[in-house]
Amino acid sequence: MPSLVIPSDLLPADGRFGCGPSKVRAEQLAHLAAEGPELIGTSHRQAPVKNLVGRVRSGLADLFALPAGYEVVLGNGGSTAFWDAAASGLIERRAQLCSFGEFGQKFAIEAGAPWLEAPDVRRAAPGSRSAPEPVEGVDVYAWPHNETSTGVMAPVTRVTGDDGALTVIDATSAAGGVEVDPTQFDVYYFAPQKNFASDGGIWFALFSPAAIERVERIAAGDRYIPEFLSLKNAIDNSRLNQTLNTPAIGTLLLLESQLEWMNESGGLTWADARTRESSSVLYDWAARTEVAMPFVAEPADRSQVVVTIDFDESTDAARISSILRENGVVDTEPYRKLGRNQLRIATFTAIDPDDVRALTACLDHVLERMG
Numbered sequence: 001m002p003s004l005v006i007p008s009d010l011l012p013a014d015g016r017f018g019c020g021p022s023k024v025r026a027e028q029l030a031h032l033a034a035e036g037p038e039l040i041g042t043s044h045r046q047a048p049v050k051n052l053v054g055r056v057r058s059g060l061a062d063l064f065a066l067p068a069g070y071e072v073v074l075g076n077g078g079s080t081a082f083w084d085a086a087a088s089g090l091i092e093r094r095a096q097l098c099s100f101g102e103f104g105q106k107f108a109i110e111a112g113a114p115w116l117e118a119p120d121v122r123r124a125a126p127g128s129r130s131a132p133e134p135v136e137g138v139d140v141y142a143w144p145h146n147e148t149s150t151g152v153m154a155p156v157t158r159v160t161g162d163d164g165a166l167t168v169i170d171a172t173s174a175a176g177g178v179e180v181d182p183t184q185f186d187v188y189y190f191a192p193q194k195n196f197a198s199d200g201g202i203w204f205a206l207f208s209p210a211a212i213e214r215v216e217r218i219a220a221g222d223r224y225i226p227e228f229l230s231l232k233n234a235i236d237n238s239r240l241n242q243t244l245n246t247p248a249i250g251t252l253l254l255l256e257s258q259l260e261w262m263n264e265s266g267g268l269t270w271a272d273a274r275t276r277e278s279s280s281v282l283y284d285w286a287a288r289t290e291v292a293m294p295f296v297a298e299p300a301d302r303s304q305v306v307v308t309i310d311f312d313e314s315t316d317a318a319r320i321s322s323i324l325r326e327n328g329v330v331d332t333e334p335y336r337k338l339g340r341n342q343l344r345i346a347t348f349t350a351i352d353p354d355d356v357r358a359l360t361a362c363l364d365h366v367l368e369r370m371g
């Protein structure tokens with residue numbers, strides 16, 4: 001029995017508000033149940049699974065309206081594996097990284113690999129952001145499109161530095177929920193357990209021709225690159241709709257269904273409008289709620305897919321999260337290492353704006369009674 005019962009007519013239809021893994025729609029699970037029996041448990045080297053990979057790759061190319069020459073590349077291991085792959089085979093000598101939260105910081109650490117020059121790391125305090133700046137000798141400029149640990153969103157605008165320098169974006173929590181112009185990046189990488197409402201353990205990356213050329217040049221050189229981290233290998237396999245080692249077929253089916261839904265509903269423009277609507281509901285709620293305020297001070301930096309709301313000392317945010325959880329509304333806790341009196345709420349594409357409105361009614365109900 002919850003310590004505080006939220007009336008069922010206030011509760012959202014779906015109570016999953018986590019930032020990843022995140023809400024999977026019932027239609028995706030139905031797709032898994034319908035298509036799974038033919039595919040799950042069969043070889044990923046045969047046509048049925050390769051065709052599934054092909055449909056996912058073309059679904060992504062459609063969603064992002066990829067220009068000619070851009071390719072959809074995939075490999076196992078999630079975005080964390082991609083950082084090591086990028087340090088191994090994408091950064092030539094030196095990277096510049098904007099680090100304004102946990103995820104940006106993690107890539108900055110990987111870009112400090114001993115075979116590279118010390119990276120140029122532009123740090124900013126959590127809740128704010130740093131911006132890239134052209135510097136001679138830098139061949140990769142990298143930052144997160146959306147810093148999931150803090151709810152800060154950054155523009156994706158190509159950096160014009162040295163000839164051939166690449167713009168590489170961690171889009172793990174932005175991709176599929178935020179509009180982006182592919183001509184502004186060379187690599188846009190993500191894992192599908194956030195806006196794509198699938199499971200983790202795999203990465204996808206949209207590569208420009210310049211980025212492919214970079215990978216091929218480094219691979220042809222004498223740097224030692226472990227097979228599992230080889231982007232050259234990932235590109236070659238992706239062109240055949242394969243991965244180096246066995247992928248999770250269920251993950252691909254969930255992703256396929258989400259891509260179909262997004263592309264049929266109006267694509268990235270539609271998804272962008274939907275996440276804007278959901279996040280505005282929460283930012284407006286924070287503005288009119290005396291004890292709450294958005295963590296990100298600069299309105300232009302506030303994320304439309306991960307909303308972070310601070311509470312003043314009178315109100316214990318952890319208690320709110322725990323009451324919500326007891327009522328089936330889960331994963332509103334802040335990023336664990338941030339250590340703030342905060343709620344963090346995903347407003348990913350799968351999450352219904354009406355459920356976000358219901359969540360604010362639940363919050364009002366809980367706040368009135370918490371005392």
Ligand SMILES: *Cc1c(COP(=O)(O)O)cnc(C)c1O
Binds near residue numbers: 081170173191201
């Ligand atoms: C979730 C997340 C990651 C980590 O993704 P994994 O697939 O778990 O490795 C990296 N970057 C950002 C911005 C994220 O939100």
